[in-house]
Amino acid sequence: MAKGRPKRADTTSATRNRILSAAAQILSAKGYSETRLSDIADSAQVRAPAVYYYFASREELIAEVMAVGQRRLREHVESALAALPASTAPMDCISTAVQAHLQVELQLSEFATAVTRNLGQLPDDIRARLRDEGAEYIRLWRGLLEAALHAGEMRPDLDLRAARMLVMGALNWTTEWWDPCQGSLTAVVETAQSLVRHGLGFPAAHHGATDLNMC
């Protein structure tokens, strides 16, 4: 309505989205420090001052890229899990989460890539605003591992937090090395799934507790 400050509303402006996408692309490729506001503007086909019509500052713009990326990552993985039958074994849920996480990071969203590659280097005030959403995603993975543990699909000697962070690290680090030109996503996904399944699970196909008996 009010024309003067769409700075928060009007999330559907085409120019605004172009600026956001350009920022996500440059952030994911060059990193926080090397991402100039003028580079973003150039890439979005506007002059630098136009950015300030939509965003209060460079920091605000980058903070929004991160917020969008975090949300997309979580929502994509949640959707993939929600699409599974209710009876799906916990370890199969984990495989699905591995696939979904890698797919969104490496193929679907430069916003997600931007988060993973830059979160650790962001100034404290931006990171503080992303904390809650990030904790939500952590919680999702903690739930997945706990379910596997309680179902007797996971070796109980593992430190649950360390295992979770090591797995997420293996996935997140792909953004540092994976190159679409150099290999198929499928190969990475399958190797990651195999690594995580065997890394967390029991040597054989059987288990500790009472439930599920495949043999």
Next chain:
Amino acid sequence: MAKGRPKRADTTSATRNRILSAAAQILSAKGYSETRLSDIADSAQVRAPAVYYYFASREELIAEVMAVGQRRLREHVESALAALPASTAPMDCISTAVQAHLQVELQLSEFATAVTRNLGQLPDDIRARLRDEGAEYIRLWRGLLEAALHAGEMRPDLDLRAARMLVMGALNWTTEWWDPCQGSLTAVVETAQSLVRHGLGFPAAHHGATDLNMC
């Protein structure tokens, strides 16, 4: 000898080392973009211009921190492997490398941490100079995995490069989350070793030809 330019020689000057260590500490904690030359100088108890007596520029200083970190990481892991009996099984070598890598990253050297946390965000010209040393370390890990494969200790269905990078990613990402106050290094090391051993290796303790049937 010549007093005018120790910029390369005199690697043993106490002040020079203080500056280098301060740079490593700040780089590992705050990242490349947030590491100001003046912060480094303050932390090293000198004024900013004094840095230029030892280093040609901020970039040169940071590049040297990275070079030192890369070298220490590789040398520490190589030493740990060299100390093993010649008959050590390949998978046990991998466990040793996992332990050594985590130890130097998380406990021994802020130079190593600085490399891992910043390599991906460095300007191209610095990264180019670190390429050879980095490739050397990659080669070390490739050798470890190939040895395990040839010894029949590793599942042959895994994509070797993907598996290697996923494992190194799990290890490297610890620099993003591990906090000495929040848990023991031993727990992380043991969980990582277990995860890698089972993640790469065969379900049971045997190997090779016709596959296992537990049922």
Next chain:
DNA sequence: GTCTATAAGTAGATAGAC
């Protein structure tokens, strides 16, 4: 060797026209 003072460059941000 290290300092004070300052130059030079760069990037973020604003003013005001259109």
Next chain:
DNA sequence: GTCTATCTACTTATAGAC
């Protein structure tokens, strides 16, 4: 809404004294 022109702040880097 987007522009040109400009301001301001910050950071690296140098000059030259001690």
